[in-house]
Amino acid sequence: MTTATEQFAEQLSATTLLRFATAGSVDDGKSTLVGRLLHDSKSVLTDQLEAVEHASRTRGKDAPDLALLTDGLRAEREQGITIDVAYRYFATGRRRFILADTPGHVQYTRNMVTGASTAELAVVLVDARNGVVEQTRRHAAVAALLRVPHVVLAVNKMDLVDYAEPVFASIATEFIAYAESLGVPEVTAIPISALVGDNVVEPSAHMDWYGGPTVLEHLETVPVSHDLADCPARLPVQYVIRPQSAEHPDYRGYAGQIASGVLRVGDAVTVLPSGRTSTVEAIDALGQGVSVAWAPQSVTVRLSDDIDVSRGDLIAPTASAPDVTRDVEATVCHVADRPLTVGQRVLLKHTTRTVKAIVKDIPSRLTLADLSQHPEPGELVANDIGRVVVRTAEPLALDAYADSRRTGSFLLIDPADGTTLTAGMAGTAFAENAQHAAEAAAGAPDDEGWDF
Template sequence: MTATDSGTAAQPVDVHSAAAEHAAELATARRDILRIATAGSVDDGKSTLIGRLLYDSKAIFEDQYEAVARASKGDHVDLALLTDGLRAEREQGITIDVAYRYFSTPRRTFILADTPGHVQYTRNMVTGASTADLAIVLVDARKGMVEQSRRHAFLASLLRVPHLVVAVNKMDLVDWSEETFDAIADEFSAFAAKLSVPDLTVIPISALHGDNVVKHSPRTPWYEGPTLIHHLERVHVASDRNLTDARFPVQYVIRPQTDAHHDYRGYAGTVASGVLRPGDEVQVLPSGLTTTVAAIDGPRGPVEEAFPPMSVTVRLADDLDVSRGDLISRPENAPTPTQDLDALICWMADEPLRPRQRIAIKHTTRTVRAMVKDLAYRLDVNTLHRDTDAGELGLNDIGRVRLRTTQPLFVDNYTRNRVTGRFILVDEATNATVGAGMLTPAG
């Protein structure tokens, strides 16, 4: 009997279709990636929290867990050993380098940057938080807000991380005191009000025992907010992306040398912001020539629209001279071409940054040479004091610097576009990254 002979015979097809739809829905959900940066002071339990997230989300193998269990001391499994991978980290019990961890739940995929909390590793936190959608700052419930907590919150706001979660850890060591939690939450909220923190969530947890990490804890009946993983799964990040200003930095020109595709010419890259569709009028910078989008190709074939952070190949209707480093935008909404940059710089090299210094700048896919015109001030991250008498920026220092480039760059304000509003500084002699900059208005 065929599926068309009887209504009952068609039932298995419907079930299979429903399962396929559910699988497709799940796959779509998993494409929703949340980038997280973590920060915390020494012994706040950051590595333990990440280990707990990995363990409870089934992101580690059984042999990994058994190895950690054997290496643990005391009567509990030290989940921090899952993340502190460097020998120096294990010996000192601290986080030094930025470590990226990946885990998934049925609702979302997570890329977690485990950043160090020490002041001497400020550059590492800037690196990890520069692309984050959400930052988790751990606070020890026994100590409350400390200097490092303020610094981490300030750096997160400086890098325009849209969502900030304060995880008040080790609540078990203060007898799950509601008063202690409320005092920390109020103090942090008052400090965050002085910064550009659009979304703040405070959660009481115990990373060691897993309270309020994945499941609500019976020890905090007074807390009615979400668990940490529930918040991470449901925090809305799609609206954080700039879908207004179309920006497509060209990374590579694709011209296959085959008979079947001899006339194919496409421009590959990652959509920085905005939405591009076939038929849209676009402008190519720096030439300023205009044309229309003929087609957009994704990894699996043509797509009807491209939006961040999709990697696509854009084909244009006219055969223009376009190369790596050029930028495709809308004619009526183009970025600002400039050779004078006024930016906040985080210096990442042992050799200080000084005025009149020559350096290379990499902005999106475009690299140009530049000179340091002036150092306006060095910023004290802990007190927010501006030292206008500073003559240089040392390792891990942050300051406002004015630069002059040899060729124009096509930039946006970092507060509006985190991709076209940032750049890195490169030592021309060693090709090492020595600094990171954010184009923010002087205030």
């Protein structure tokens, strides 16, 4: 008879889903690569291909422009650039994929944060004629910031440099050295031509000097990270269930999606931020009682003690509960057009909990060209990456982002209109050589209702 642990291991080994994002500078051929992947892996419906062929003929092209498979907005087609994050779902015989095609223009770097925030692999494209440029470094920095475990360097348009191995080798050496300085754990470099199809799905006949995998082969075989299961258990409470029925008059369950780890009946747990302790009495999943549940399952947990638990609370094992704090130090990427300034009043959303907060300090802003820090910039503008210190009105149970991408991340929101301002990663997100230079937090002006 298999144990719950063995069943859990079998469930993980059967996982075949890979979330990945693409990134690259404007005109590096990113959308063409995505289109080629979809087309050559037989993941394009007939009507979709017909629509692309018609649009291509309208634009005076002899062959189908595969980039149109992802550039769906009218403004994107007119300008020939990707603006919004385009999600595509496809599958091969070996794995299922969720692909986020992110914009390449510097103006839309913030969109890459959205696309790569849940990715387990990032494909960074480089034009073989241009090599590593500032936007390439920016995308590598974002991938490192978001702790994407696998990075693929796709050196595109090799057909335009006569498939020269020295060109590929020089670009790969430069990029890998830069990525390593950021703390990126793994880089796989692949020479391709997305337009022609070299090394995208099928091996290239023009680059016999390359003996590695094609892009699709690597996507199908790269180990899928199971960090959600390896982390300590975290259950952000989304809803308190109190059904009014004669069958279960005293039922009280705490529902939510397990953000990480494994919960078992009998586990000693702590409810944060209150610090009250109890024991998991029962776990309900899909209306059935189970003895064990794991991320990312949605479950209802019942506790053995009648304690105060509400939406926004976090249920965690007592032995590995996160720290509770009102002072949040984080690396952030600013995504709004309006700047983030010292003293600004914001809302901080962490998992299912939203609290008032004040930006107490912005110690530094990252210069991506050389990873240096610009101290005390005073504000962050759209696409800036920097350090912030935030003081919250109520305590939060935060993990370090390096330990958990789910419970170590948060959003800063404008309380006036609900606009998302900043995506934050709690704790230290970069390697030591890219850490901020200034740590001291300065005070912010007091104001009634916001004096924390």
